[in-house]
Amino acid sequence: MTEQLHEIKTLPLKESSMRVRKHIIRMAARGGCYVGSALSCADILVFLYAGFLKISKETFREETRNYFFLSKGHAVPALYAVFAEIGLLDPERLEHHLGTDDSIYWHPNTSIPGVEFHAGSLGHILPVAAGVALDCAMRDLPNRVVALLGDGELNEGSVWESLLVASARRLQNLIIVIDRNRFQANCATEELIPLEPLAEKFLAFGAAVRTVDGHDFAAIEKVFRDIPFEKGKPNVVIAQTVRGKGLPELENRADKWFCNYSEEEAERLVMKLRG
């Protein structure tokens, strides 16, 4: 397991990302999963767990770790696949996705080591992450807190409430990553509840904002190196992503949010993956 951890840090992140995508697509068989949503944030998760979070099989309970919260809980296949990459989760358990003999399910739950908090009901995680960041700030701890939100869930009022509080409390240890894939469920965000101009909204709520290609590891690394972006402000990273990234026939498709494939179909898609 230690070798796997070593591997993700030394081999190119793209190779790790390809393995993660294979896991995601295979989890879309045997009952299905939110494959489009998981593929859009896979690269961000690979980047975060490759080093930034300081989380490994050995350190995931250490108080020095940075905290990660997946708010768009339905993208959990990406999280579990990354857990498999760093040795936190036996990849064979992914085969039991949705089985009654395992707790691997459509949303994160804390019975899986490494999951900080359960999620799935959208809009509830940023308040929790802000609370953790607040606790760290009050105790003068250096930990950083990362919350990954979907763009659709920005419809939720609780997101904006907690951002107001994070700004008021000057939580520069809080990092909000938006998986801006421009879809929510089976709708385009801009056709349902338009979010643009999005960066300006976050700026108006007192955050410091950066926009980045959410599939470009070098660009993501450069942005995260600059955190905190501004003293005393929560950080927002708008990651421009592609729903279904890696499989051309799934990319940017409103109807490819949840998919349930046969095992044969999943294997056919795995063969068509591109980096």
Added chain:
Amino acid sequence: MSYEEYLRDIVLADDRFVVLTAENRAAIRNITDGLNGRFIDVGIAEQALIGIAEGSH
């Protein structure tokens, strides 16, 4: 003993406690004195209050 006094005693007796409010200060308007910063008013934001309470415990 008032609610405010009772709450202050709890917080001062155990440093794991923090008082959170969503700007409902009427019964605890004097409590900030002496709490060593362990008082957080999130404003009129009850949804955020619940999550922040969970995250900061």
